[in-house]
Amino acid sequence: MNSKWRKLIDDMKAGSVPALARLVSRVENREPGWMEAMRAIFPDTGRARLVGITGSPGAGKSTLTNRIARHLVERGQKVGIIAVDPSSPFSGGAILGDRLRMMDVSDLEGVFVRSMATRGALGGLNQSARDVAKILDAFGKDFVLIETVGVGQDEVEVVKTADIVLVVLVPGQGDAIQAIKAGIMEIADIFVVNKADRDGADEVVRDIEAMLDLDTELGAVPPPIFKTVATKGTGVEALVEETLKMLEAPPRRAEWQEERIRVELIGLVEKELIDMIKKSWTKDGKLDRAVRQVQTQEKDPYSIVQEVLAPLAPLLGRD
Amino acid sequence: MNSKWRKLIDDMKAGSVPALARLVSRVENREPGWMEAMRAIFPDTGRARLVGITGSPGAGKSTLTNRIARHLVERGQKVGIIAVDPSSPFSGGAILGDRLRMMDVSDLEGVFVRSMATRGALGGLNQSARDVAKILDAFGKDFVLIETVGVGQDEVEVVKTADIVLVVLVPGQGDAIQAIKAGIMEIADIFVVNKADRDGADEVVRDIEAMLDLDTELGAVPPPIFKTVATKGTGVEALVEETLKMLEAPPRRAEWQEERIRVELIGLVEKELIDMIKKSWTKDGKLDRAVRQVQTQEKDPYSIVQEVLAPLAPLLGRD
Numbered sequence: 331m332n333s334k335w336r337k338l339i340d341d342m343k344a345g346s347v348p349a350l351a352r353l354v355s356r357v358e359n360r361e362p363g364w365m366e367a368m369r370a371i372f373p374d375t376g377r378a379r380l381v382g383i384t385g386s387p388g389a390g391k392s393t394l395t396n397r398i399a400r401h402l403v404e405r406g407q408k409v410g411i412i413a414v415d416p417s418s419p420f421s422g423g424a425i426l427g428d429r430l431r432m433m434d435v436s437d438l439e440g441v442f443v444r445s446m447a448t449r450g451a452l453g454g455l456n457q458s459a460r461d462v463a464k465i466l467d468a469f470g471k472d473f474v475l476i477e478t479v480g481v482g483q484d485e486v487e488v489v490k491t492a493d494i495v496l497v498v499l500v501p502g503q504g505d506a507i508q509a510i511k512a513g514i515m516e517i518a519d520i521f522v523v524n525k526a527d528r529d530g531a532d533e534v535v536r537d538i539e540a541m542l543d544l545d546t547e548l549g550a551v552p553p554p555i556f557k558t559v560a561t562k563g564t565g566v567e568a569l570v571e572e573t574l575k576m577l578e579a580p581p582r583r584a585e586w587q588e589e590r591i592r593v594e595l596i597g598l599v600e601k602e603l604i605d606m607i608k609k610s611w612t613k614d615g616k617l618d619r620a621v622r623q624v625q626t627q628e629k630d631p632y633s634i635v636q637e638v639l640a641p642l643a644p645l646l647g648r649d
Numbered sequence: 650m651n652s653k654w655r656k657l658i659d660d661m662k663a664g665s666v667p668a669l670a671r672l673v674s675r676v677e678n679r680e681p682g683w684m685e686a687m688r689a690i691f692p693d694t695g696r697a698r699l700v701g702i703t704g705s706p707g708a709g710k711s712t713l714t715n716r717i718a719r720h721l722v723e724r725g726q727k728v729g730i731i732a733v734d735p736s737s738p739f740s741g742g743a744i745l746g747d748r749l750r751m752m753d754v755s756d757l758e759g760v761f762v763r764s765m766a767t768r769g770a771l772g773g774l775n776q777s778a779r780d781v782a783k784i785l786d787a788f789g790k791d792f793v794l795i796e797t798v799g800v801g802q803d804e805v806e807v808v809k810t811a812d813i814v815l816v817v818l819v820p821g822q823g824d825a826i827q828a829i830k831a832g833i834m835e836i837a838d839i840f841v842v843n844k845a846d847r848d849g850a851d852e853v854v855r856d857i858e859a860m861l862d863l864d865t866e867l868g869a870v871p872p873p874i875f876k877t878v879a880t881k882g883t884g885v886e887a888l889v890e891e892t893l894k895m896l897e898a899p900p901r902r903a904e905w906q907e908e909r910i911r912v913e914l915i916g917l918v919e920k921e922l923i924d925m926i927k928k929s930w931t932k933d934g935k936l937d938r939a940v941r942q943v944q945t946q947e948k949d950p951y952s953i954v955q956e957v958l959a960p961l962a963p964l965l966g967r968d
Binding site for chain 1: 684685687688691692705706821906907910911913914915917918919921922923925926927930936939940943944949950951952953954955957958961962
């Protein structure tokens, strides 16, 4: 590892927030040497608790995440937030009147917020989020809150490997049904019915209970359901209490750990391979030439891809 | 190509729906020889129009897609539907009372529906949808409707390469704002305000107009806005008229064609590489061993990935 990375890691470990931010950016951008950097910090990881917060767009996840962060900070915990959500004010940027929703956590001691753009990224989002979570872990965060919209395979994938997952639903959107169908119902450790001062909050609770009755195996403890009004802070303390209690014996840590490593290994290779192929294709206009060949119908895309992959096949053991 | 693929393709081209369904499944499953099959049908593609239909969960996209399909069939068109949406009754399955929403298109002459599971799939969803669209194209469909939830990078990516994109919003969910933030506003050729019999429909129209005023370059024609009540069929005919009119000179065909080929080439390689690496890792317990090495802290994931990728690096021109 070169001395630039070394210094960045040393500064980060010494508690420098600018160094932390730069390290995160460089790893996200896959600057040469990033893997060695991750190897170097790996022994310092494994302590932080990962809390996934997911739900449909407009469920108030960011406000809730913010409130949870505040409660944790009040308890003396160091918190990092990763927002992987195009609709999050953390990551999506404030638009028009929505600027009001943009909540400020910059006054909170020890909270580091990292937003991840989802737009335009072609794959690898999960892996980037996992890398950033590891860096925040090595930096000494006690908690990393990962906020992600619970629709879309990538987004669900992100929280799947958290220690605990909060699924946030709201009244009046048929949210419980949507949640089941999006596959996030089954990854919930705790349900949160946010905007609970609105009509229909009790119906959402009943919907969830009805689903859980169907789903829960005999003897299994169903996930608890909390009602919150995140904008006012109502109900958040009880939610945080329960989250902390659950984290003492994280429901999925044992069960998921193997799967988490598996997903991470495949994710790392996947992202690396994609980056490699993109670089090698872009380098000397190869991709542009291929695009023209398809445009002019000189070749079909499948032939081109077979040519590109042919030299790799024996290495990867494909017949 | 072996005789099994050959026969399947011949039968499909002769109009056999079971052969079409089997071909789609085999290509989706990447059965050996699928690429040769795609090469064989490639010359028969390029005629069908791709209509992307996207929007937030619960916006009524499936019902609208169904209605649009019916209108096209009445005009003598052959229609295929691809549902890439965990919340679609086409793909997500009907749950509890939601069974009511499950609309039947099986009585419609010439409509072929293919749903794509998003759950559990690790990447490659876009590419699968594109492959299926190509097969439907080669089969002789005039229109392929791709329904996808407009949240999540993969899902947005799918419609991005359609000839025309309908963005479906509904009253009362802050949908216009969510749409902008999810990046689907800018890919809309037509806006549809569905459930327009609900309170707030005019506000959504005004919100969209306000955004368009900000966005539209001088002289550019802003996308039209249609109000529909898909459950009753209200407004769908006018929407279909406009869609057909626009497709005569597809707004994005010229502009996007190059980008579409580029995305497709990278997508194909990406999915193939992932499949190759997964197969090669799973084959003789290599991945399991790697997982154990990380679990027992014998190795860190980054070292393992570097070892796996090392032989590929020179081929891909990475330093």
